[in-house]
Amino acid sequence: MAQKTLRLTMAQALVRYLAAQFVEVDGKSVRLCAGGFGIFGHGNVTCLGEALYEHREELPLWRGQNEQSMAMAAVAYAKQQLRQRFMFATSSAGPGTTNMLTSAGIAHTNRLPLLMLSGDAFVTRLPDPVLQQVEHTGNPSLSVNDAFKSVTRYWDRLTHPAQLLQSLPAAINTLIDPADCGPAFLGLPQDVQGWAYDYPDAFFEPKTHYLRRQTADARELAAAAECLKAAERPLIIAGGGVQYSLATQELQDFARRHKIPVVETIAGRANLVHSDELNCGPIGVTGSNSANALAGEADVVLAVGTRLQDFTTGSWTAFAGDAKIVSLNVGRVDAGKHMALPVVGDAKLTLPLLADALGTYEAPADWRQKAAKERAAWNAYVDDNISPTAQDGSNRPMSYAQVIGAVNEVCADDDRVVAAAGGLPAEVTANWRTRSLGSVDVEFGFSCMGYEIAGGWGARLGHQERHADRDTIVFTGDGSYMLMNSDIYSSVLSGAKLIVIVCDNGGFAVINKLQNNTGNESFNNLISDCRLAVEPFAVDFEAHARAMGANAESVSSIAELKEAFGRAKQSDKTYVISLQVDAFDGWTQEGHTWWEVGTPEVSESERVRKAHADWEAGRSAQRKGI
Numbered sequence: 001m002a003q004k005t006l007r008l009t010m011a012q013a014l015v016r017y018l019a020a021q022f023v024e025v026d027g028k029s030v031r032l033c034a035g036g037f038g039i040f041g042h043g044n045v046t047c048l049g050e051a052l053y054e055h056r057e058e059l060p061l062w063r064g065q066n067e068q069s070m071a072m073a074a075v076a077y078a079k080q081q082l083r084q085r086f087m088f089a090t091s092s093a094g095p096g097t098t099n100m101l102t103s104a105g106i107a108h109t110n111r112l113p114l115l116m117l118s119g120d121a122f123v124t125r126l127p128d129p130v131l132q133q134v135e136h137t138g139n140p141s142l143s144v145n146d147a148f149k150s151v152t153r154y155w156d157r158l159t160h161p162a163q164l165l166q167s168l169p170a171a172i173n174t175l176i177d178p179a180d181c182g183p184a185f186l187g188l189p190q191d192v193q194g195w196a197y198d199y200p201d202a203f204f205e206p207k208t209h210y211l212r213r214q215t216a217d218a219r220e221l222a223a224a225a226e227c228l229k230a231a232e233r234p235l236i237i238a239g240g241g242v243q244y245s246l247a248t249q250e251l252q253d254f255a256r257r258h259k260i261p262v263v264e265t266i267a268g269r270a271n272l273v274h275s276d277e278l279n280c281g282p283i284g285v286t287g288s289n290s291a292n293a294l295a296g297e298a299d300v301v302l303a304v305g306t307r308l309q310d311f312t313t314g315s316w317t318a319f320a321g322d323a324k325i326v327s328l329n330v331g332r333v334d335a336g337k338h339m340a341l342p343v344v345g346d347a348k349l350t351l352p353l354l355a356d357a358l359g360t361y362e363a364p365a366d367w368r369q370k371a372a373k374e375r376a377a378w379n380a381y382v383d384d385n386i387s388p389t390a391q392d393g394s395n396r397p398m399s400y401a402q403v404i405g406a407v408n409e410v411c412a413d414d415d416r417v418v419a420a421a422g423g424l425p426a427e428v429t430a431n432w433r434t435r436s437l438g439s440v441d442v443e444f445g446f447s448c449m450g451y452e453i454a455g456g457w458g459a460r461l462g463h464q465e466r467h468a469d470r471d472t473i474v475f476t477g478d479g480s481y482m483l484m485n486s487d488i489y490s491s492v493l494s495g496a497k498l499i500v501i502v503c504d505n506g507g508f509a510v511i512n513k514l515q516n517n518t519g520n521e522s523f524n525n526l527i528s529d530c531r532l533a534v535e536p537f538a539v540d541f542e543a544h545a546r547a548m549g550a551n552a553e554s555v556s557s558i559a560e561l562k563e564a565f566g567r568a569k570q571s572d573k574t575y576v577i578s579l580q581v582d583a584f585d586g587w588t589q590e591g592h593t594w595w596e597v598g599t600p601e602v603s604e605s606e607r608v609r610k611a612h613a614d615w616e617a618g619r620s621a622q623r624k625g626i
Helices: 010-019 048-054 067-080 101-110 144-151 161-176 218-229 240-244 248-258 289-297 347-358 365-385 400-410 424-431 451-466 478-483 487-494 509-517 541-547 558-570 606-621
Strands: 005-009 021-025 028-031 033-038 086-091 114-120 154-157 183-189 196-200 207-209 234-238 262-264 279-282 300-304 324-329 341-344 416-419 440-442 472-477 498-504 551-554 575-580
Touching: 005 010, 010 021, 010 048, 010 161, 010 183, 010 196, 028 033, 033 048, 033 067, 033 114, 067 086, 067 101, 067 114, 067 440, 067 451, 067 487, 101 114, 101 144, 101 183, 114 144, 114 161, 144 154, 144 183, 154 161, 161 183, 161 196, 218 300, 218 324, 218 341, 218 347, 234 248, 234 289, 240 248, 248 347, 262 289, 279 289, 279 365, 289 365, 324 347, 365 400, 365 424, 400 424, 400 472, 400 498, 400 558, 416 424, 416 451, 424 440, 424 472, 451 472, 451 478, 451 487, 451 498, 472 478, 478 498, 487 498, 498 541, 498 558, 541 551, 541 575, 551 558, 558 575
Parallel strands: 021 207, 033 086, 086 114, 114 183, 154 183, 234 262, 234 300, 262 279, 300 324, 324 341, 416 440, 416 472, 472 498, 498 575, 551 575
Antiparallel strands: 005 196, 021 028
């Protein structure tokens, strides 16, 4: 019997296939692809655009203002959905495509699904050179799309419509794979998009995907249990993978059963709520005294769902030199870092098995008492750090920490917090007290300025699917706001309300702080220290946000901020609150580990030479791969 076929263009077949993919979430079957973001141009409007129009109800298409921010929104959506669903981003050929490179970097670094569908040069080459084509005379098959090879988990250029039958399922499998999850890129040549092919009907049959879960090898489990049973000072590091595995309950059960203190990575913030007695704070360069003190004394560290990047490990100075690391991770590479004892498996399935293997083991009482003491001391520090009033009764300069503490106090439990590059990730990580699980998104894997508002938009689109009555709160500095703010307009147009807190400290203040801390003079970071033709002045963020359709106001005190936040909660559309914070005072001073940055070995400046010597002194505690 002849196979039934359907004659479609490659673009039509691509969209039809996406619309037929489903996933089971909370016992319900929903579309795996929740739609996408797109800006049309000559490289994608005539063919892919025609196909998307025909499926606009099944795959809603949102139009942003910039390809980079749209892809960022798709990344944030996937994170909010705990990698169970994804969105695509489409661009025309040329600059529209290269705009998405940064977003691909975010998705790749953070192991998040993002499908990029980008126009490409004509396969026939008959009209070459065409508009926006970068010519490589020594390699005519090369285009700007090849730049994505370094920031994707799956990359392909479709030079014939039949290739879609192999490439698209492979891309989808990458997007949903727990270990290899990351961005997938499909280059869609402008001519091939419109070429027709007789696709088999079976290709478009509805398919339901399931989150793959694999238990660890029994020998690895046994070795990990033996190591942990011998621990006198055990510690759990909980990373973002705990949430992606939907294993927050299993983490809590494991820690409580064996009475082991837990610390969180930046990506793992909100694995535990603040009130959990075993939650001993965030670890690392932007961490807490409590977590770092425990890490420095722990003899066995169980790392769950973390890739152990330098901000977690303090460039590998956070742990005792003889500490043993047991790493539970779905990715074998992550599980084996720094000669860790690997346990390759899904956290949700493996943590209960490991708990059973430990039997009646509990962390010694004196270690638990130390953890409780460190936790209490850190909480007292944060209490003081977020207060507008110093202990002597004087008023402090407005700081990030005060702003974070105020919003933390008046927000709802299920409100979602989004932050990214600059000083705010460190300050949010250190000072935010989690009120509900999975409610914090601090993008610090790629540390990408501009993610905040774009990511807030994407997160809100996902958040409102389940929590329409809760808000998405964006913390952004003036630097990131100036870099990418146009999705305030997008959020208003799409009805995806945000509450945006703009903390204006006159430039890139956190990098100025790093500059000063390494002995350098303030230069080209704060607006006042840049090369200027006029007197420096502040941007009117309130007026700017209003011009994009948002409600907005400016405040000058913490009391005013709390009142304004109440009005923002009542607003039916995006609300921007602007305030000025001090660029020099008010930074969280405690809780930091050493961090390796390059400092000049030779300099004319005595301050730089001294800072270099001081910085290098911290290297003595650095683990060398063991």
